[in-house]
Amino acid sequence: MALSDLGETAMKHLQIFRKLLPALPPVLGVLFIHTALGAAYIVPSASMQPTLKIGDEIIVSAPSYGLSTASLPFGYAFAQMTQKRIFGHLPHRGDIAVFRAPANLHETWVKRVIGLPGDRIALMDGRILLNGKILPWRDTGPDQEEDSRGHTYSAERYEETLPDRIHHDIVKLTTHGPLDNVPEFTVPAERLFVMGDNRDNSADSRVSVAEGGVGLLPIWNLQGRAITVLFSWKSIKRILVSI
Numbered sequence: 019m020a021l022s023d024l025g026e027t028a029m030k031h032l033q034i035f036r037k038l039l040p041a042l043p044p045v046l047g048v049l050f051i052h053t054a055l056g057a058a059y060i061v062p063s064a065s066m067q068p069t070l071k072i073g074d075e076i077i078v079s080a081p082s083y084g085l086s087t088a089s090l091p092f093g094y095a096f097a098q099m100t101q102k103r104i105f106g107h108l109p110h111r112g113d114i115a116v117f118r119a120p121a122n123l124h125e126t127w128v129k130r131v132i133g134l135p136g137d138r139i140a141l142m143d144g145r146i147l148l149n150g151k152i153l154p155w156r157d158t159g160p161d162q163e164e165d166s167r168g169h170t171y172s173a174e175r176y177e178e179t180l181p182d183r184i185h186h187d188i189v190k191l192t193t194h195g196p197l198d199n200v201p202e203f204t205v206p207a208e209r210l211f212v213m214g215d216n217r218d219n220s221a222d223s224r225v226s227v228a229e230g231g232v233g234l235l236p237i238w239n240l241q242g243r244a245i246t247v248l249f250s251w252k253s254i255k256r257i258l259v260s261i
Contacts, residue, residue, distance in 0.1 A: 140200055
């Protein structure tokens, strides 16, 4: 290639750069807002019923657990580069955490944090044993579970109490399901044990990554804490619902 051709190519690239330059500040601004302040996600499944329903658009506080590359729009590309978090700290038990799914980092999932590093976890007939103590349940009556096809099933609703008197509702179809019994284990460092509030329909930490579940969630995967339902694409009644 002649020097004159190189000069013309460089000029063309410079002109393209000058045209794109005015768009850089708003693009960087969007990335900053998404990463450092918050973002919105639409709930696609029934795994967090009754707390979150299919079609809910939830607002997520991105800085809740510090910042990592997982919070970036294309964060999946950085998974093998760094696992560090800036100003990072652990979630609280009971937080509704939004994270990159370990089985597919392109996807964002949402579950409730039950166990922290060092906690001993077991399940017996659907009941959680946390550090040797069974979490209290209070039966609040019949409920219904809705799947992604709009089919509904009869269920029972319970109020579960975590340490520090953190209350949340769950639904159960049975106490003898395939995920209702788990031998005791200790949550390792840099991992979390998370569960869906829809206890019989959630591929959470009780299901391995190889089987399409969450397994023990790496802390790096955290993107933030869900704080409210902004609105629902399926129900006009679900506007600014506190979670």
